[in-house]
Amino acid sequence: MDKKLIREKLSWYRGNIISDATVIEVALGWKLRTYFFPKTNRQAGIFYWHIINTSHFNFDRKISLYEQIPYFQKLKQYMKVKKSLRFVQQIRNAIAHWQLDEWESNENEIVIYHPNLFKKIRLNDKSMTEFKEHEKYLLKTFGWEQTLKEKYA
8 A cells, every 4th residue: 555645544543633632631621620610710710721721731630630539530420431531542642652554554544553562553443433432422521512513413
């Protein structure tokens, strides 16, 4: 298969996954903001823009904070949310940092690998469907129905 086409498909996967993961990260950040500051006011804005929505407070830290809050832990969907967040984070980090395996990739499946971990991820219709299901679940759970409608209606 043409290497250019493989790289283009990898770019398509990267663009979609990173873009969608960013929306999920923002939704999680907003969920955290509204937990600590249910009403929108100056303090809520400062908390969101100077703590939650900074490069220092990355996706992993947002997920970790979510995982530590007893209120969220008591919700019946907590384990599923946690699993979905970690799935999205894992695939987002892999797609952003792992290397393309041109030898194993083809028109139906792009393979990326981490040379130090000896791990591979296969990006194909099945993996994208799984990613999208986690995305839809998280956006719905975090109250981002409008984003869901705009994207999937």
